[in-house]
Amino acid sequence: MKNKLTLIVILLIVAVVISYLVYSSGAPQPAEQESPIQQLTLTTEEKKAILNFPAADASEGEQQRYFELAERLAQQSGVLDVTNCNLQPLVLNADLKSDIILKNTSDYDITLDIENESNTVPANQEVVIKVDFGKGGGLYGYGCNSANPDGSSSGSGLILVGAE
Numbered sequence: 001m002k003n004k005l006t007l008i009v010i011l012l013i014v015a016v017v018i019s020y021l022v023y024s025s026g027a028p029q030p031a032e033q034e035s036p037i038q039q040l041t042l043t044t045e046e047k048k049a050i051l052n053f054p055a056a057d058a059s060e061g062e063q064q065r066y067f068e069l070a071e072r073l074a075q076q077s078g079v080l081d082v083t084n085c086n087l088q089p090l091v092l093n094a095d096l097k098s099d100i101i102l103k104n105t106s107d108y109d110i111t112l113d114i115e116n117e118s119n120t121v122p123a124n125q126e127v128v129i130k131v132d133f134g135k136g137g138g139l140y141g142y143g144c145n146s147a148n149p150d151g152s153s154s155g156s157g158l159i160l161v162g163a164e
Helices: 002-026 044-051 060-073
Strands: 079-081 091-095 099-104 110-114 117-121 125-130 138-146 154-162
Touching (some): 044 060, 044 154, 117 125
Parallel strands (some): 079 099, 091 154
Antiparallel strands (some): 138 154
């Protein structure tokens, strides 16, 4: 009887060790969006330049220089902090059809308008949106508006959408 009990305990230990090894080798790594935002420090000139969208009749060269600036300033993250419409990162790099978290730690609602989509993030909450704004990859501008009772604030930024 004692030998059977010892055998069962040993088999259970072996099963647990094997299960752990199988799980740890095949387990997905934590998602990028769960990592904190690594803030890139932008100069005042870079902020002005990236928020000065090219005119509709801008030359191809002007549009290309603007796109290259956006690519250089874009930060890969699964989180867009919209608190007080002080947008972090200012240029978000995200893959098409990926999820991003809109994070609002202010005490009032924030509304983010991307293309023809309006996303309200309640006070002190997060909302997950799908990066699919109807036109595939490219550069999308967005506007931010707050319901701050002390005076509304607003801001704007960009999402650089890459391939799936």
